[in-house]
Amino acid sequence: MKSIYTIVAISIFLISCKKDFNNTGTEYANEMYHSEAYEPLSQIVDTKNADYNSNPNNPYGMNMRKPVSNTLKINKFNFNFGGSGSVIPITYHVNKDSFDLSGKMLKSTLKSKPNFAADSAVLLEQGKVLYTNFCSHCHGETGQGDGEVGKIYKGVPSYSKGRVKMDTEGHIWHTITFGRNRMWSHASQIVPEDRWKIVLYVQTLQNQD
Ligand code: HEC
Structure with a gap:
């Protein structure tokens, strides 16, 4: 009996x-090798094709849905690099440690708009609200680093003293976007234009003394 099992197993x-050589031979669990997942980038819509892989639950059998309208593209937005005054669409691919470069080159997209002068008071007011919501708990109402969280978190600088007083608008925007040392990035919470509004307000706090 044993020998029959052995013969069957060997055969x-x-x-x-x-x-x-390119044939894997008989497969015992072929779902393991050939994923049943929908392939968004190699969608086969022909139902007669053996590899047909369209999702019947989506309109037109699409495997990948389009993002909903007004979705923000992360790291892809208009900004003004080089201070030419015009807003150029380019991907902001400056290294997160490049504070000096951003400090020198990055200019506010709000300031290059023709109606900036007329709108500046409103923009500053909006910047103050955003600052109060996102920054003041660490940096304090007047930017002295004495917010309730800042007192415990420690190491929060005053905006109006030392090197930080000299931080340019690009430098501050870069800090909000990427964070710096113990300060975390706020890129996922604040859209680029709102960051520039905060920068306007932080600049008034830098110049308070
Ligand atoms: C969790 C607390 C916390 C929050 C919230 C926070 N910061 Fe900071 N921030 C810090 C700390 C800590 C530092 C010092 C970082 C370092 O050690 O270089 C700092 C540094 C800075 C600096 C100085 C950067 C430099 O040149 O050294 C600026 C400007 C700044 N923050 C702006 C902001 C703004 C604007 C917001 C709100 C969008 C904000 N921070 C939110 C903790 C915070």
Whole structure:
């Protein structure tokens, strides 16, 4: 009896193999090798094709849905690099440690708008609200680093003293976007234009003494 099992096992083993090196032979759990997942970038819509892989639950059988309207593209937004005055669409791919470069080159997209002068008071007021919501708990109402969280978190500088007083608008925007040392990035919470509004307000706090 034992020998029958051995013969069956050996024959299965032998007939499973194929001569062609590119053929994996008989597969026992083929879902393991050939993913049943929908492929968004290689969608086959022809129902007669053996590899047909369209999602019947989506309109037009699409595997990948389009993002909802008004979705923000992360790291892809208009900004003004080089201070030419015009807003140029370019991906902001400056290294997160490049404070000096951003400090020198990055200019406010709000200031390059023709109606900036007329709107500046409103923008500053909006910047103050955003600052109060996102920054003041660490940096304090007047930017002295004495917010309730800042007192415990420690190491929060005053905006109006030392090197930080000299931080340019690009430098402050870069700090909000990427964070700096113990300060975390706020890029996921604050859209680029709102960051510039905060910068306007932080600049008034830098110049308070
Ligand atoms: C969790 C607390 C916390 C929050 C919230 C926070 N910061 Fe900071 N911030 C810090 C700390 C700590 C530092 C010092 C970082 C360092 O050690 O270089 C700092 C540094 C800075 C600096 C100085 C950067 C430099 O040149 O050294 C600026 C400007 C700044 N923050 C702006 C902001 C703004 C604007 C917001 C709100 C969008 C904000 N921070 C939110 C903790 C915070």
